[in-house]
Amino acid sequence: MGWGNYPPYVPVAQRRANALREVQKMIRKGTKVSPVVIDGRTIASTFWGKAWCDNLESYSDFSNRLPRGRTYVRNGSVVDLQVEAGKVTSLVSGSSLYRITIQIRPLAAPCWKKLKTQCGSQIGSLVELLQGKLSKSVMEIVTHRQTGLFPAPKEIEMSCSCPDWAGMCKHIAATLYAVGNRLDHEPDLFFKLRQVDHLDLIAQAGLSEARPKSTGKKRIAVNQLADVFGIELENPEPITGLVESAKPVRRRRSAPLEEKASVPAVKTKPKAKEPSVSGSSATARSRPARSHPRHRERGNR
Numbered sequence: 001m002g003w004g005n006y007p008p009y010v011p012v013a014q015r016r017a018n019a020l021r022e023v024q025k026m027i028r029k030g031t032k033v034s035p036v037v038i039d040g041r042t043i044a045s046t047f048w049g050k051a052w053c054d055n056l057e058s059y060s061d062f063s064n065r066l067p068r069g070r071t072y073v074r075n076g077s078v079v080d081l082q083v084e085a086g087k088v089t090s091l092v093s094g095s096s097l098y099r100i101t102i103q104i105r106p107l108a109a110p111c112w113k114k115l116k117t118q119c120g121s122q123i124g125s126l127v128e129l130l131q132g133k134l135s136k137s138v139m140e141i142v143t144h145r146q147t148g149l150f151p152a153p154k155e156i157e158m159s160c161s162c163p164d165w166a167g168m169c170k171h172i173a174a175t176l177y178a179v180g181n182r183l184d185h186e187p188d189l190f191f192k193l194r195q196v197d198h199l200d201l202i203a204q205a206g207l208s209e210a211r212p213k214s215t216g217k218k219r220i221a222v223n224q225l226a227d228v229f230g231i232e233l234e235n236p237e238p239i240t241g242l243v244e245s246a247k248p249v250r251r252r253r254s255a256p257l258e259e260k261a262s263v264p265a266v267k268t269k270p271k272a273k274e275p276s277v278s279g280s281s282a283t284a285r286s287r288p289a290r291s292h293p294r295h296r297e298r299g300n301r
Contacts, residue, residue, distance in 0.1 A: 010095050012075045019079040019093030026080075033091075036078040036178040043073060043177050047132020049184040051143050055150040056176055062153065062168055069173020077171075078178040083189045088179060092171040094162065100175045103157040106195035111147060119201055126202050130187045149194060 010018075023033050044050045057066060072078065072092060080091040088102040118141045123129050134142070142149045158172045183190050191198040 008095070012077075015093045015095075016076055019077065019091075019097060022091070022093070022097045023079050033080045034082065035076070036073060036081050036181055037076060038074050038181060041074060043070065044180040044184050046184045046187070047134070047139075048130075048187040048190055049180045049182075051132075051139075052150065052180040052183055052190070053177060055143065055145070055148075056180070058145065059153050062173065062176075065166065065168045065170055065173045066177075068170035069175075069177050072170055072174035073177040073181065078174050081175065081178045081182060083179065083182060083186075083193055085192055085195050088175060088193070090171075090175040090178065092160075092174055094171060096162075098160055098162045098171050100158070100160045100171055102159075102172065102175060104151050104193055105155040107149065112196050112200075114147065115141060115149065116200055123201050126199070129198060129201060132187070149190070149196075151194070 023035070026033055044053050056062060072094075077093045078090055079093055079097070082089045086104055086106055088100075088104070090100045092098050092100060119138055122135055122138050128134065132139075141147075145152075158168060160169050160171045162169055162171055164170075179193075188198060
């Protein structure tokens with residue numbers, strides 16, 4: 001037994017070996033294990049992961065235990081991490097293998113509604129949202145300390161099986177940092193954890209874009225035309241609606257051009273048929289007439 005009620009210090013290499021043995025036992029029993037592996041010293045590198053860690057470090061309530069938690073998550077002590085709706089569970093290797101449970105309250109409905117309205121159509125696509133490629137104004141909205149998406153200390157309930165009496169032990173701190181690392185690879189888990197649907201932000205953007213813009217034109221009701229133009233309309237009662245919505249009068253289709261300019265046909269007399277000539281009479285008509293001998297004699301005189 002170590003100093004006071006605390007177990008003796010266990011080197012990192014031995015903790016990893018102990019954790020590996022425990023994980024192998026769990027796998028043989030059919031338990032799904034999802035360890036957190038960090039390459040180097042950077043815990044989170046994407047927008048959602050870094051925003052989670054920055055929000056965690058902004059609260060003085062957690063400041064005294066966070067440095068040890070960073071050390072634990074970097075050296076691979078978080079051998080299993082599960083993120084569910086409103087709940088995070090983990091196994092952290094220390095002097096023993098400790099079980100951590102973190103309960104996070106769902107985002108309040110009025111806060112979520114306000115966020116959707118503020119973001120409006122500024123989020124272009126789901127890919128843009130999950131990759132954190134957001135405008136500066138949207139980032140300020142979702143990361144706001146009081147009204148943003150990230151939980152405040154009062155919205156988090158934590159418990160660990162270790163003997164540390166502190167509200168946040170190093171194993172819980174390591175688990176919270178591990179969540180930031182997991183968001184690098186699965187950013188949609190953050191919305192699942194806060195129990196809101198990230199697709200609502202995209203749907204809100206679609207509604208904002210589809211909303212028709214006002215033309216700015218003023219419309220005059222039919223029953224007000226008499227006052228405007230100083231005339232009296234007959235039977236104004238049955239006329240309802242607006243001037244712009246009145247149905248256009250159908251024009252009667254004009255007749256074809258041929259029917260419009262029809263001119264009576266001029267009757268022409270049929271040509272008289274020539275009598276048919278046949279036989280000898282036809283031959284006589286075609287031959288030139290011969291003068292009579294008497295006529296020739298008179299002429300010679």
